[in-house]
Amino acid sequence: MIRNLIAVAAAATLAAVLSGTAWADVAAGKTIFETNCATCHGMTGKGDGPVGMALNPKPRDLSVGDFKFDTDKDGETGTDADIKAVVQQGGAAFGGSALMAPWVTLSDEDIANVTAYIRSLKQ
């Protein structure tokens, strides 16, 4: 019995490590997203929140998972590092919309969690 539990726990840990989400908490990220981001990005991330609908450019449709900013110029947009930089420094820092504001109140852990949640919105 205990042995089985250990095996299950080990398998779950391995799965989390393999998917690169060992330390990100998607449920915590969801709370952060719904509290801070959904007014613009929409509850399902489609950019159709009550404020977001009126914006130009529109908030990114996170259910598509197609990102614009390559903040570290590594040739790839929307890496974890890019999302972190945009959330921390805001869109304007990378030539985008200032309405995507710098979220200085979010910790590195909050951003990792909300990033994991954003990834989970991709359909």
Ligand code: HEC
């Ligand atoms: C006031 C509206 C607003 C709020 C609130 C908001 N955003 Fe945005 N967000 C935008 C807009 C507008 C863009 C598009 C910026 C552009 O294209 O210049 C954007 C873009 C993004 C992008 C896309 C970056 C890329 O490279 O394409 C991410 C990721 C993002 N927001 C995450 C978040 C997160 C996480 C939060 C909450 C902590 C949040 N946003 C809150 C308006 C908002």
